[in-house]
Amino acid sequence: MNELLRRLSNEGAFTALDVELALTLSDLAGDANGDVLLGVAAASRATREGHVCADLARLAARRISVEDDAELTSDTYPALAAWRQSLATSSLVSDGVRTSPLVLDAKDRLYLRRHWEDERAVATALRARAANHVEPANRAASRALLERLFGSAEHGTTDFQRMAAAMAAISTLSIVSGGPGTGKTWTATKIVALAVADLLARGVAAPKALLLAPTGKAAARLAESTTRAKRALDCPEALLEWIPEHAETVHRALGRKRSPRPSFLEADRTVLADIVVVDEASMIDLSLMRQLLDALAPEARLVLLGDRLQLSSVEAGAVLADICGPAPGARYSAELSQRLERAFGLSLPVELVGADGARGAPIDDAIVTLTRGRRFSQASSVGALARAIEQGDVERVLDVFSSSDELVLLEPSRARAQHPRLASVMRDGFAPLASSRNPEEAFARLDAFRVLSAHRKGPLGVEGLNRTIEELLTEADLLGPRAWFVRPVLVTKNDRDLGLFNGDVGVLFRGSTEGAPRVGFPASGDGGVRALSPARLPPHEPAFAMTIHKSQGSEFDDVVVVLPDDDSPLLSRELLYTAVTRARRRVIVHAAKATIRAAVARTVARASGLGDALRAPTDPVTFAVTSIASRRRP
Numbered sequence: 001m002n003e004l005l006r007r008l009s010n011e012g013a014f015t016a017l018d019v020e021l022a023l024t025l026s027d028l029a030g031d032a033n034g035d036v037l038l039g040v041a042a043a044s045r046a047t048r049e050g051h052v053c054a055d056l057a058r059l060a061a062r063r064i065s066v067e068d069d070a071e072l073t074s075d076t077y078p079a080l081a082a083w084r085q086s087l088a089t090s091s092l093v094s095d096g097v098r099t100s101p102l103v104l105d106a107k108d109r110l111y112l113r114r115h116w117e118d119e120r121a122v123a124t125a126l127r128a129r130a131a132n133h134v135e136p137a138n139r140a141a142s143r144a145l146l147e148r149l150f151g152s153a154e155h156g157t158t159d160f161q162r163m164a165a166a167m168a169a170i171s172t173l174s175i176v177s178g179g180p181g182t183g184k185t186w187t188a189t190k191i192v193a194l195a196v197a198d199l200l201a202r203g204v205a206a207p208k209a210l211l212l213a214p215t216g217k218a219a220a221r222l223a224e225s226t227t228r229a230k231r232a233l234d235c236p237e238a239l240l241e242w243i244p245e246h247a248e249t250v251h252r253a254l255g256r257k258r259s260p261r262p263s264f265l266e267a268d269r270t271v272l273a274d275i276v277v278v279d280e281a282s283m284i285d286l287s288l289m290r291q292l293l294d295a296l297a298p299e300a301r302l303v304l305l306g307d308r309l310q311l312s313s314v315e316a317g318a319v320l321a322d323i324c325g326p327a328p329g330a331r332y333s334a335e336l337s338q339r340l341e342r343a344f345g346l347s348l349p350v351e352l353v354g355a356d357g358a359r360g361a362p363i364d365d366a367i368v369t370l371t372r373g374r375r376f377s378q379a380s381s382v383g384a385l386a387r388a389i390e391q392g393d394v395e396r397v398l399d400v401f402s403s404s405d406e407l408v409l410l411e412p413s414r415a416r417a418q419h420p421r422l423a424s425v426m427r428d429g430f431a432p433l434a435s436s437r438n439p440e441e442a443f444a445r446l447d448a449f450r451v452l453s454a455h456r457k458g459p460l461g462v463e464g465l466n467r468t469i470e471e472l473l474t475e476a477d478l479l480g481p482r483a484w485f486v487r488p489v490l491v492t493k494n495d496r497d498l499g500l501f502n503g504d505v506g507v508l509f510r511g512s513t514e515g516a517p518r519v520g521f522p523a524s525g526d527g528g529v530r531a532l533s534p535a536r537l538p539p540h541e542p543a544f545a546m547t548i549h550k551s552q553g554s555e556f557d558d559v560v561v562v563l564p565d566d567d568s569p570l571l572s573r574e575l576l577y578t579a580v581t582r583a584r585r586r587v588i589v590h591a592a593k594a595t596i597r598a599a600v601a602r603t604v605a606r607a608s609g610l611g612d613a614l615r616a617p618t619d620p621v622t623f624a625v626t627s628i629a630s631r632r633r634p
Contacts, residue, residue, distance in 0.1 A: 052610070272297075394596070
């Protein structure tokens with residue numbers, strides 16, 4: 001078995017870490033069963049690919065694939081029944097009640113134990129919050145404020161932004177999902193106003209609200225959106241002072257320079273806030289979500305904002321998608337309808353309420369999906385394309401491309417080839433930015449155009465595209481030793497001392513042809529620019545092109561989307577949807593029609609048990625007992 005694992009590692013099916021973990025656990029436990037060792041390696045590989053666990057039913061009896069490739073090895077995973085039997089009788093594996101390095105659940109999901117514990121902890125915390133009902137301290141005042149914030153309700157229609165705010169006011173957990181421009185941040189700002197008013201009515205002298213996001217870029221956008229929404233609110237001045245205009249990363253709020261596995265002392269640390277709003281929740285992985293939930297006081301109100309259709313986090317887990325489920329908010333409980341009627345005089349649409357007192361899981365009563373987009377008009381081709389991708393309608397996607405000037409499909413002649421027009425599109429798209437004569441001009445033009453790619457490596461990956469774009473602009477005399485503008489740069493690691501965070505974008509420029517280059521970043525608040533020496537910057541990279549993953553939370557007027565070939569494991573509906581919805585006006589896709597078809601047809605299915613745990617008929621009591629025991633101080 002040692003030889004098999006090492007050969008599979010050499011072929012690219014597993015990494016050296018996967019193999020060493022399997023062999024080390026085998027030595028420690030004295031268990032050399034080959035099926036068990038393959039299970040350990042598969043579970044380790046799964047977490048690196050974004051799964052929380054290895055789905056044995058999906059892998060069983062299939063040929064073992066090479067990582068990041070469509071190629072297959074000549075070896076197969078064991079048949080499911082035999083694999084399950086080997087794992088169930090191994091001392092390395094348990095059902096979670098007994099402490100063991102791996103956990104096998106009743107649905108043949110094999111976890112590394114810490115991911116199983118994270119999943120149970122997140123499920124337990126979210127279930128508790130969803131079941132924690134709140135009654136407004138002053139019902140009449142809350143009703144009046146809701147009416148003031150949203151205006152009079154139109155008869156016969158359901159305003160789901162209003163409904164989301166009302167639902168958040170009667171629970172300590174609220175999940176607001178929706179596509180670009182559906183008003184998630186504006187709704188959340190009104191949720192905060194309602195919560196602040198209720199806390200003041202309860203005698204809380206200084207209610208504290210926190211705005212959080214997974215990256216520095218997303219936090220900056222959240223702060224900007226909240227500030228705009230706050231200034232447009234129709235509510236008493238006494239409430240406005242408690243609505244923050246500053247946002248920070250989740251890591252910073254948690255005080256992270258600590259390890260991702262908190263110590264006994266750190267496990268008791270609490271984020272001191274009454275209301276916490278987390279934007280771009282689709283980018284938050286399972287481990288970070290657990291840390292956030294552990295840090296919040298039980299009575300704190302948590303609001304998660306995001307688009308369940310976007311790409312999930314780079315790390316393990318698709319938490320927002322698991323929370324929302326396949327059809328979020330499709331059926332609410334009759335109890336929720338009664339509570340909304342009692343508190344705000346609101347009625348849920350009959351077709352969304354379970355019949356005869358039936359109710360689903362409490363988590364479903366906390367979810368609202370906003371569908372009325374404001375970024376794209378009904379006539380917008382970009383909006384129509386996004387809707388067709390969301391619905392998985394391949395033919396409609398291709399029809400929209402062929403019937404709109406706002407959408408362009410550049411089809412290369414063969415796989416991994418570059419379409420002849422791509423170079424001129426990129427050169428012309430960046431020409432205004434490269435012609436900027438000062439930082440202010442550059443920042444005004446920075447979000448007008450961007451190139452997005454799925455891969456980092458290769459000629460059509462981010463690194464190759466950035467080199468190509470610089471060469472094109474240099475050949476056109478737009479870049480060079482006499483040019484003021486050098487390039488946009490993307491920060492890839494947080495630096496709290498400089499106030500720069502992963503995802504921040506600046507511009508490298510020269511004050512004169514003889515002057516030393518400086519890097520400019522927008523100065524917070526005053527619209528100015530602060531300049532830094534390039535030597536002071538944290539790790540960074542050119543940002544003419546960026547990965548589709550990195551682009552989440554950003555908006556550009558026009559985007560060029562460079563898709564991988566149709567055999568790439570990264571290609572998916574979520575990837576295409578995320579890329580397309582970064583554009584406000586125009587989308588140019590570099591891909592063959594076969595690649596578009598493959599992308600729309602293929603959805604990301606991350607192996608996880610969180611959705612099942614959130615909607616199980618009983619609480620995961622077993623986990624609660626083992627979790628409490630594991631956190632006791634020695």
